[in-house]
Amino acid sequence: MDDALARMLDDMAAAGAPWESFEQQVSVARRRFAALIGARPDQVAVMPNATVGAFQVASTRAWRNRPRIVTTSAEFPSLAHVWLAQRPRGAEVVYAEQSVASFAALIDHRTRLVSIPLISYRDAARLPLPEVARIARVAGAEVFVDAYQAVGVEPVDVCALDCDFLVAGTSKYLLGLPGIAFLYVRDPERADEAPLLTGWFGRSDPFSFDPYQLDFPASSRRFETGTPSIPACYAANAGLRMIAELDLNAVRQHVSELCELAGAQLAEDGEHVVARPAGRRGAHIALTDPDPAGLGRRLATHGVVASPRDSLVRLSFHYYNDADDIAALRSALRNDRRSISGRATHHF
Numbered sequence: 001m002d003d004a005l006a007r008m009l010d011d012m013a014a015a016g017a018p019w020e021s022f023e024q025q026v027s028v029a030r031r032r033f034a035a036l037i038g039a040r041p042d043q044v045a046v047m048p049n050a051t052v053g054a055f056q057v058a059s060t061r062a063w064r065n066r067p068r069i070v071t072t073s074a075e076f077p078s079l080a081h082v083w084l085a086q087r088p089r090g091a092e093v094v095y096a097e098q099s100v101a102s103f104a105a106l107i108d109h110r111t112r113l114v115s116i117p118l119i120s121y122r123d124a125a126r127l128p129l130p131e132v133a134r135i136a137r138v139a140g141a142e143v144f145v146d147a148y149q150a151v152g153v154e155p156v157d158v159c160a161l162d163c164d165f166l167v168a169g170t171s172k173y174l175l176g177l178p179g180i181a182f183l184y185v186r187d188p189e190r191a192d193e194a195p196l197l198t199g200w201f202g203r204s205d206p207f208s209f210d211p212y213q214l215d216f217p218a219s220s221r222r223f224e225t226g227t228p229s230i231p232a233c234y235a236a237n238a239g240l241r242m243i244a245e246l247d248l249n250a251v252r253q254h255v256s257e258l259c260e261l262a263g264a265q266l267a268e269d270g271e272h273v274v275a276r277p278a279g280r281r282g283a284h285i286a287l288t289d290p291d292p293a294g295l296g297r298r299l300a301t302h303g304v305v306a307s308p309r310d311s312l313v314r315l316s317f318h319y320y321n322d323a324d325d326i327a328a329l330r331s332a333l334r335n336d337r338r339s340i341s342g343r344a345t346h347h348f
Contacts, residue, residue, distance in 0.1 A: 104206030179229030
């Protein structure tokens with residue numbers, strides 16, 4: 001990533017306008033992400049984050065005749081908020097549990113959109129996406145997939161998932177920076193309305209600089225807005241290039257084994273690990289703790305990066321992790337627990 005950002009600075013300092021280099025970075029990122037998920041580049045829009053991607057989809061759907069949006073409590077809240085914000089436009093938002101039966105009970109002829117994460121952001125639960133997608137298809141509903149917690153650590157293929165939309169970003173398993181995400185749209189022109197949020201990157205010819213005409217290309221670029229984060233594009237391409245060189249089946253197997261080992265050993269140490277069967281879990285494990293944010297800060301002092309999420313502390317693994325990292329995590333947690341126990345013992 002350091003090399004990628006240094007290259008950006010070199011491009012900015014080079015003679016002539018650097019915009020061609022910047023535009024190329026955006027185009028390359030689009031192509032690399034499309035190849036990663038088995039899509040065509042014209043089906044992928046570059047977004048500032050997954051939330052904007054969800055909004056772009058929601059804003060192009062009319063909710064009058066089929067008002068129902070089926071989501072789940074496992075949804076990342078930022079996406080759930082987008083669906084809730086559609087209620088003034090006529091949408092009815094309902095929440096399924098994480099079972100096929102719960103989704104099936106809510107998906108009917110009134111359902112326009114079914115939103116389901118591939119992996120839960122909180123506790124790494126793998127949701128029953130294939131079964132839910134089939135139910136949605138029978139009902140004539142579209143399927144929106146949040147794959148943020150999966151792309152980069154396991155194979156993800158939009159054709160196999162049979163989804164209409166998919167979002168993912170570069171700041172997690174794709175080894176990039178915040179500021180860039182991607183929206184896959186199976187049929188970009190299949191919409192009730194044009195996107196409400198737009199900008200010059202969403203034009204058929206962005207460089208026409210015509211303030212009087214609002215046209216939309218036939219590709220997923222119609223969902224794009226203003227200038228994307230150029231530094232994040234350089235970093236995204238560095239990460240996507242590394243991910244493209246990996247066998248993602250091997251990555252998934254490696255990460256699954258690390259999660260299994262970490263979960264078992266931390267449970268032996270007395271930690272409260274959220275139990276998930278290996279085949280129903282993503283690339284992280286979750287610990288319950290009375291002070292998740294505090295634990296996250298304290299682990300950071302031991303060189304362990306964790307993500308507090310609600311009542312849980314999330315510990316994620318990638319291909320570069322190994323058993324030594326688990327040993328370091330166990331040592332940090334033991335030291336932390338002893339420190340807290342000592343303070344409690346000497347409290348007067």
